[in-house]
Amino acid sequence: MPIPKAELHLHIEGTLEPELAFALAERNGIALPFADPDALREAYAFADLQSFLDLYYELMAVLRTPRDFADLADAYLRRAQADGVRHAEIFFDPQAHTARGVPFDVVVEGLHGALSTSRDRYGISSALIMCFLRDQPVDSALETLASAERHLDKIIAVGLDSAEVGNPAARFAAVFERARELGLRCVAHAGEEGPAEYVWEVLDVLRVERVDHGIRSMEDPELVERLRAERIPLTVCPFSNVRLRAVDHLGFHPLKRMLEAGLVATVNSDDPAYFGGYVQENYDGVAAALELTDDQICTLARNSFEASFLDEATRSAYLAELDAYIRGTD
Numbered sequence: 594m595p596i597p598k599a600e601l602h603l604h605i606e607g608t609l610e611p612e613l614a615f616a617l618a619e620r621n622g623i624a625l626p627f628a629d630p631d632a633l634r635e636a637y638a639f640a641d642l643q644s645f646l647d648l649y650y651e652l653m654a655v656l657r658t659p660r661d662f663a664d665l666a667d668a669y670l671r672r673a674q675a676d677g678v679r680h681a682e683i684f685f686d687p688q689a690h691t692a693r694g695v696p697f698d699v700v701v702e703g704l705h706g707a708l709s710t711s712r713d714r715y716g717i718s719s720a721l722i723m724c725f726l727r728d729q730p731v732d733s734a735l736e737t738l739a740s741a742e743r744h745l746d747k748i749i750a751v752g753l754d755s756a757e758v759g760n761p762a763a764r765f766a767a768v769f770e771r772a773r774e775l776g777l778r779c780v781a782h783a784g785e786e787g788p789a790e791y792v793w794e795v796l797d798v799l800r801v802e803r804v805d806h807g808i809r810s811m812e813d814p815e816l817v818e819r820l821r822a823e824r825i826p827l828t829v830c831p832f833s834n835v836r837l838r839a840v841d842h843l844g845f846h847p848l849k850r851m852l853e854a855g856l857v858a859t860v861n862s863d864d865p866a867y868f869g870g871y872v873q874e875n876y877d878g879v880a881a882a883l884e885l886t887d888d889q890i891c892t893l894a895r896n897s898f899e900a901s902f903l904d905e906a907t908r909s910a911y912l913a914e915l916d917a918y919i920r921g922t923d
């Protein structure tokens with residue numbers, strides 16, 4: 594049985610497997626510019642974040658109805674269960690859907706429909722994190738936040754994703770301030786392709802509680818010290834970093850150094866349909882490539898619950914389950 598864990602950096606649109614993309618395209622009468630799922634898979638050779646994002650946004654065309662979004666979430670939950678995921682905090686990109694005429698409510702109703710029963714069906718608790726696209730105008734983010742006000746019972750946090758370099762997070766300060774006023778938690782992607790300064794910016798200006806990726810923080814000792822001292826979690830995605838060429842090779846990934854520096858690092862899958870593996874494959878991949886110790890693997894799983902937005906009682910229950918698992922495998 595895989596180690597119990599939480600997954601905290603997972604874009605639901607990034608779980609769209611080629612076979613499901615073709616099935617949804619057929620259901621919705623949409624033609625995809627690929628002959629079949631294998632031909633689509635062959636397009637998954639990315640030069641950088643942008644080349645991935647281009648395909649990621651293009652394929653979203655097949656997602657149109659609440660049922661499509663529910664089927665997508667359901668397929669993820671099934672895989673997550675097999676990977677020992679006990680809790681998932683799941684990103685979605687509403688602007689990528691509203692921009693092509695799919696209403697915000699359709700996206701949220703569909704995703705929430707699947708997630709609201711995930712505990713009963715899969716033994717996985719879950720929450721939604723709504724991301725703003727940092728390469729889109731601030732007004733669009735504010736409009737999106739206004740649409741979310743009807744759904745505050747279904748959304749736990751806001752995030753910031755899409756093309757990082759050249760799109761400063763500071764532009765979104767007022768959006769994040771408003772989100773906080775609405776009771777939403779705040780996270781942001783930073784330090785994936787962009788330098789350590791981008792991580793300072795999301796901490797100081799957006800005042801996020803957790804940093805998504807953050808691997809380039811390791812280039813700035815003062816930042817590492819702050820992340821360590823304040824126990825600010827980092828949701829690291831090793832396969833993603835290699836596939837998007839932020840890191841040359843899994844064996845060069847900074848994750849082990851992050852753990853050795855005392856950072857609250859976690860392992861996640863980001864966009865697993867595109868990057869060659871779900872969360873357990875990311876755990877196994879880094880464990881082998883970086884020769885992680887058993888203690889370090891347990892720390893990653895423990896960090897995933899510590900870094901989550903779970904209430905204290907549920908967090909303690911999962912941590913107890915993790916401790917029992919560790920005792921059982923000693």
Ligand code: HPA
Pocket residue numbers: 604607642649754755756757782785833863864
């Ligand atoms: O890894 C990512 N980075 C930025 N934006 C994204 N949107 C989906 N995945 C990503």
Ligand SMILES: [Zn+2]
Pocket residue numbers: 602604754782805863
């Ligand atoms: Zn991401």
